[in-house]
Amino acid sequence: MTTERRNQLLGLETPPPPEELRGRALAAAVAALGREPRLDLWSRLWFSRPLRLAWTVIVLAAVVGHAWLYVARGSAPSARAPIVANAPPMRDPELQEIVDLPQIDRELLADAGLMVERYDVDNRKEGS
Amino acid sequence: MQKERTRPIHGSEAEFGGLSRESWCELFAQLAEGSVQALERLYAVASRRLYGLALWHTGSPEDAGDVVQEVFVRVAEQRRLLEQVRDPRSWLLTVAFRLSVDVIRRRRRRPTESLDAHELLVAPECEPERALDADRASRLLASLPEAQRDAIYLRHFTDCTFKEIGTITGVPTFTAASRYRLGLRRLRRLVGGSS
Numbered sequence: 001m002t003t004e005r006r007n008q009l010l011g012l013e014t015p016p017p018p019e020e021l022r023g024r025a026l027a028a029a030v031a032a033l034g035r036e037p038r039l040d041l042w043s044r045l046w047f048s049r050p051l052r053l054a055w056t057v058i059v060l061a062a063v064v065g066h067a068w069l070y071v072a073r074g075s076a077p078s079a080r081a082p083i084v085a086n087a088p089p090m091r092d093p094e095l096q097e098i099v100d101l102p103q104i105d106r107e108l109l110a111d112a113g114l115m116v117e118r119y120d121v122d123n124r125k126e127g128s
Numbered sequence: 129m130q131k132e133r134t135r136p137i138h139g140s141e142a143e144f145g146g147l148s149r150e151s152w153c154e155l156f157a158q159l160a161e162g163s164v165q166a167l168e169r170l171y172a173v174a175s176r177r178l179y180g181l182a183l184w185h186t187g188s189p190e191d192a193g194d195v196v197q198e199v200f201v202r203v204a205e206q207r208r209l210l211e212q213v214r215d216p217r218s219w220l221l222t223v224a225f226r227l228s229v230d231v232i233r234r235r236r237r238r239p240t241e242s243l244d245a246h247e248l249l250v251a252p253e254c255e256p257e258r259a260l261d262a263d264r265a266s267r268l269l270a271s272l273p274e275a276q277r278d279a280i281y282l283r284h285f286t287d288c289t290f291k292e293i294g295t296i297t298g299v300p301t302f303t304a305a306s307r308y309r310l311g312l313r314r315l316r317r318l319v320g321g322s323s
Contacts, residue, residue, distance in 0.1 A: 012249040012262050014180030014285055017196060018189065021179070022171055025197040026164075032204035033162050043209075 144177035144217070144286055152216040159203060160210040167200065177286050178224045184248055184281045185228035185274060191235070195227045221286060222296045225278070232274070246270075248277075268318045275299075276311030283308050 045051050147155075155173070158166035175196055182195035202223055203210070213219045248266040251258035269277055278297055282288040288296065294304035 011252065011255075012258070012265055013252050014176065014183065014281075015189075015247055015250045017175050017179035018193060021193045021196060022175070024193070025175070025200040026167055026171060028197050029167050029200035029204040030164055032201045033164070033167075033207070035205070 144174055147173060147217070149215070149217075156210045156213055156216045160207050162204075162207055167204070170203065171200070174220055178220060180285055181221060181224050181278070181281055182228045182231075183246070184269070184277050185225065186231050186235075187246055187248075187270065188231075189246060191228075191231045195224055195231060198227050199224050215292075217286075218288070218292050218295055221282065221288070221292075225296050268315055271318065272311050272314060276307050276314065279304055279308040280311045280315070 045055055155166055155170060159170065178199055179192050179196050182192035183189060186192055186195070199220065203220075210216075246266070247262060248269045249262045251262045269280070272280070275297070279293055282293045282296060283290075290305040290308065291301045293308070294301040297304060299307075
């Protein structure tokens with residue numbers, strides 16, 4: 001198969017590597033065999049005990065910190081809770097009326113032509 | 129067991145694509161043990177194809193030589209991981225290809241000579257009279273974009289499938305195939321135009 005394909009390229013070959021390359025490449029490789037293998041970040045992390053320990057401590061600290069924040073937030077007043085609901089009742093009735101927003105009259109909304117609302121209201125009437 | 133592992137690999141050793149996957153894996157297992165003989169055998173089997181790939185990509189014999197040397201250094205340095213390599217042939221080509229890409233990136237920051245100046249193809253030893261053909265073909269190949277030249281090289285000289293070419297060059301299979309076809313089409317057009 002390769003020969004066939006090569007024939008499509010006029011049966012020509014790629015140039016051979018220079019003679020001196022063999023000695024140079026093998027010498028460099030043999031020298032590298034004697035060295036400690038160069039490892040990537042994850043392999044270094046995996047093979048080194050102190051790094052593995054440090055990684056475990058960091059992960060544990062992150063998990064504990066997350067759990068602590070979760071528990072601490074559970075006992076504190078929720079940030080989303082309405083301020084007015086927790087506030088003491090006001091003495092001024094007029095001010096109280098402004099703060100207590102009136103409920104939207106759904107019947108009026110339906111009469112105003114909001115069909116979705118009417119449908120909603122009709123459904124509720126039928127249900128009741 | 130040790131004796132079994134270090135026995136020489138038979139078959140067409142001089143042919144890069146001629147080794148079976150089992151033979152490649154056996155060779156890589158020997159390399160993983162740090163065998164110098166296995167390194168020599170790897171050089172005999174793979175150096176020409178790796179050099180060719182680097183030469184076609186970089187266009188410089190010096191850079192191609194450096195790439196081959198660096199591939200062998202990587203093999204020695206990463207010997208612990210070699211036994212996990214599932215397709216040693218593609219792995220070697222991928223390492224050589226990436227190193228060649230690095231050479232090109234580095235070179236873009238410094239002035240360089242033209243690719244036309246170097247021969248990418250030579251006449252077979254038995255047909256020295258075809259040197260002119262080789263010279264003309266080299267010039268035509270030099271005028272192709274790098275990606276198309278890589279695809280043609282990997283397909284013709286290392287017998288890679290399009291999927292393997294895609295894996296080596298880091299593109300989808302379809303892209304590898306279309307690069308190859310575009311490259312050949314362009315080459316044919318150039319041959320037609322120059323004759």
